[in-house]
Amino acid sequence: MWHTILTIINLTICAAMTAAGTAKAVAARRDPDLTLKLTASVLLHAALIFLINTPPVYRTVGDRLHSPNICGLLVYCLTLACVGHAHLMTQLWHAQRRSRPMLGRMVARWAPFYIGTIITLVILYAVSGAGGPSRPLHFTPSFAHLPAVVALQCVYTGAMLIAVSASVLQCRGLTLPQNPDLADAISRCLRWFVIALSLDLANLAGYLTATLRAATGHHDLDVLADGAWVATIASGLAATYGLVRLVLSSRRHERTDHKQLRTLWKTVVTPDLVLAPGLLWGGWDTRIALSRRITEIRDGTRRLAPWLDTAPARTVEKLALHHSKTTTSIGTDGRQLPFDLVAAQAAATLIDAARRRRTDTPPTNELNLTALPGIDVPAIEERAHLVRVAAHLDHPLVVQAQRHDERAAVSI
Structure with missing residues (x-):
């Protein structure tokens, strides 16, 4: 029954995130702004996380790749990628930090951390010897008798703590002097981001506790893994709401500026300068x-x-x-x-x-x-x-x- 409910919830969130991410990806094709591209990427990565952690999909992918719990590893890798995207996005929201040299230094400093962590997780999974059966949501607690699986969970938890902490610290001191109203909207979006990242910490605590307890031979806390995924669902909803709210606020400011510019447009533009209509x-x-x-x-x-x-x-x-x-x-x-x-x-x-x-x-x-x-x-x-x-x-x-x-x- 729980897996049926989880399937419905995951697929619904996946569909919503895919729709929003696709819309932002289409918009990013005609706009060079990196923030827009990162927003689309975060939403599409998050949608993929919810899709592959849906029990039927989890089992199907495992059967096709002859590795029953490969999706457990993929969820961890994709989650790190999402947090990395969010980390870079918070840098772009700082007007004084979005110059190309500063972005280059940040990427050079953090890319080895994210890439190295993902490679470590893949190696630990490969040497763990974890086979069947397929265990959606319960991969690490179910195989906690394998040292490499426990190490995988610990490495992932430590890396996420570092990444989440760095992203939250990056949210401080946001200023957009050219557009204080949009800065206020981004600040509200950041609050939802912080809530989402905090819920990710709850997810980490649940999985780590269940895994370490199972490593002692006791599986009475495995239910925490289910609770941890509920925290992930809430995190995904909070992050999506924050991004959608920011998009709607941005559209509102665009409409306001478009209206504001009408008087100036009528003053300086002659009929021969009006651009031909574009797509419908x-x-x-x-x-x-x-x-x-x-x-x-x-x-x-x-x-x-x-x-x-x-x-x-x-x-x-x-x-x-x-x-x-x-x-x-x-x-x-x-x-x-x-x-x-x-x-x-x-x-x-x-x-x-x-x-x-x-x-x-x-x-x-x-x-x-x-x-x-x-x-x-x-x-x-x-x-x-x-x-x-x-x-x-x-x-x-x-x-x-x-x-x-x-x-x-x-x-x-």
């Missing part, structure tokens, strides 16, 4: 829609280069010095955004350039602007910068600067 399903992908909008805005601002004037930026700067209390701007979603002088200057410059293009009044050579304020922001910050520019289009200082420059132009 692409319209439902907020990331594709946001990328298209940013690309069109980028092309639109480049087309405005002949009309850029230095006057609006200088006027905004002068007004800002006299209105130091004006420190916020309101986004389209009602959020208060900090006043950003560079974004305000860019907004005023683009409004003025769009007006000059419509009226065919280019600036004089002396006042021609060679580069738009904020044009030198790093590529990783471009989206956040454009959102700030869009939010400042109707800022009182920008509106006042436009009126001032229009009056000055009329007087000339």
Whole structure:
């Protein structure tokens, strides 16, 4: 009866994780972000763990490979791989630690640990002499009379303790200064990650206790192995919920930014710059829609280069010095955004350039602007910068600067 219930639960979780992992893998094909690829890999690895630890699958794989408990070893190896993925993912969530050199140093430092542990587990399993019968969930307690099996369980437990501890420590001090709202969402996701990793520790305690007790010839604590797998189920659900919640939060921020950029898009983009429609399903992908909008805005601002004037930026700067209390701007979603002088200057410059293009009044050579304020922001910050520019289009200082420059132009 327990194995029937376990089969249903495992296959249900496997299906859910496979669906989520496949969706993220498809998204990763058109997005170079490593975090997205790692998320997909974690979900698919976790789905495989639940699949091969389903009793019928466990026995079938063992029969086909002529090693009845090979899935017990595979579960341990895949779990280590999942934790390794999560370990690297927590590094990527730190903006100051995701540079290629730092990632390279981390991989060089930890890869030998994970690979070496997996190789050790494989060797211990190979020399253990553990044969039949097939024992889903109870491999190490059932064969605890074999020293190599006990050693396998101890090595796995020690490696997991190190990996889990390192991953939890990595979760501290998360900061995303360019997107504090997303940082808060990631922090909540990390809390679920910590819960999942803590449940993994409960799994380790259950299996290790049952194995060490069985090594003395007593199997009265073998039931702890079943309880340990219940902890694994809870861990998988917690980790999946955290990742799904993060994905939904990310989509919400993408939709918000897409809406925020609409005003800027209407200001700088002409009909000939609108990209041709993509695949039908692409319209439902907020990331594709946001990328298209940013690309069109980028092309639109480049087309405005002949009309850029230095006057609006200088006027905004002068007004800002006299209105130091004006420190916020309101986004389209009602959020208060900090006043950003560079974004305000860019907004005023683009409004003025769009007006000059419509009226065919280019600036004089002396006042021609060679580069738009904020044009030198790093590529990783471009989206956040454009959102700030869009939010400042109707800022009182920008509106006042436009009126001032229009009056000055009329007087000339």
